[in-house]
Amino acid sequence: EAGVAQSPRYKIIEKRQSVAFWCNPISGHATLYWYQQILGQGPKLLIQFQNNGVVDDSQLPKDRFSAERLKGVDSTLKIQPAKLEDSAVYLCASSLGTGGEAFFGQGTRLTVV
Amino acid sequence: GENVEQHPSTLSVQEGDSAVIKCTYSDSASNYFPWYKQELGKGPQLIIDIRSNVGEKKDQRIAVTLNKTAKHFSLHITETQPEDSAVYFCAASFSGSARQLTFGSGTQLTVLP
Numbered sequence: 001e002a003g004v005a006q007s008p009r010y011k012i013i014e015k016r017q018s019v020a021f022w023c024n025p026i027s028g029h030a031t032l033y034w035y036q037q038i039l040g041q042g043p044k045l046l047i048q049f050q051n052n053g054v055v056d057d058s059q060l061p062k063d064r065f066s067a068e069r070l071k072g073v074d075s076t077l078k079i080q081p082a083k084l085e086d087s088a089v090y091l092c093a094s095s096l097g098t099g100g101e102a103f104f105g106q107g108t109r110l111t112v113v
Numbered sequence: 114g115e116n117v118e119q120h121p122s123t124l125s126v127q128e129g130d131s132a133v134i135k136c137t138y139s140d141s142a143s144n145y146f147p148w149y150k151q152e153l154g155k156g157p158q159l160i161i162d163i164r165s166n167v168g169e170k171k172d173q174r175i176a177v178t179l180n181k182t183a184k185h186f187s188l189h190i191t192e193t194q195p196e197d198s199a200v201y202f203c204a205a206s207f208s209g210s211a212r213q214l215t216f217g218s219g220t221q222l223t224v225l226p
Contacts, residue, residue: 004156033213042117042202042216043157056213091156101147102214104156 002026004105006092012111018080021108025074025094031055033102034067034077035091043091049075050098082112115140117205119217126193127225134220136203137185143205146179146186147214151200160201161188193224 005024013019025032030051035043046065048055051072060067064083069075079086089107116139126132138146144165149157163170163177163186170177174193179186190197200221204214 040219042119042204042218043214044216045213048213093156101159101162104149104158106154106156 004092004094004103006090006105006108008108009106010109010111012113013082015084015112016081018078019082019110020076020078021090021092021110023075023077023092023105025092026103029094029096029100029103030072031095031098031100031102032069032075033093033095034075035093035104037089037091037107039088046077055098079110082110084112086110087112115143115205115207115215117203117215117217119203119220121220122218123221123223125223125225128193128195130193132188132190132193132197132222132224134188134201134203134222135185136187136205136217137183138205138215139184140205140207141181141184142207145206146177147204148175148177148188149202149204149216151202151219153199157202190222193222195224195226198222198224 032049034046037043046060047057047067049069052069067077089109091107093102093104095102119136147162150160151157174191176189200219202219203217206214
């Protein structure tokens with residue numbers, strides 16, 4: 001089966017610019033996660049969706065980050081405006097349900113200069 | 114919230130030797146403990162997991178042990194091979210209505226030929 005698809009793979013932007021990442025989960029997976037992985041650290045959950053509803057966004061910096069999952073399939077994560085400390089790999093993961101194994105995409109490496 | 118500490122941060126072993134990575138967690142309610150392997154430029158991939166009703170689980174050369182009383186769990190890799198070289202992450206979660214993983218900081222394992 002096809003894995004979790006993410007695009008773009010790499011993105012370089014200047015601070016205060018905006019950026020968007022796209023994720024297409026494994027077909028049939030109801031649960032979708034966005035994680036932020038800063039270099040040298042483990043992934044940190046930003047937001048979790050169940051179908052098109054938000055389950056948890058308590059760690060999402062809502063003043064600059066937003067995410068949506070219209071129609072309960074693919075999802076976009078947006079940062080506006082970006083800060084230097086947003087430089088990280090943004091990982092999307094999906095699972096069949098809330099209790100299933102999470103499968104990760106390759107991630108989008110964001111560099112803010 | 115949950116806090117997961119992982120040691121060591123780097124580990125070098127000779128091919129054929131064993132490798133052990135240890136993690137401790139803080140939330141006694143956590144009951145699911147997966148281990149992920151992340152190769153360069155890729156997303157984390159689940160290699161083994163254990164639930165709190167089990168003390169040990171083995172899959173070929175990989176084993177995980179869990180001590181709920183002490184709130185720590187370990188990954189054991191025997192007969193290491195160069196292709197085992199990667200970053201390994203432990204994680205913990207409570208599988209209530211949603212499974213949200215808290216990751217450790219990672220261990221860079223290098224298997225020397």
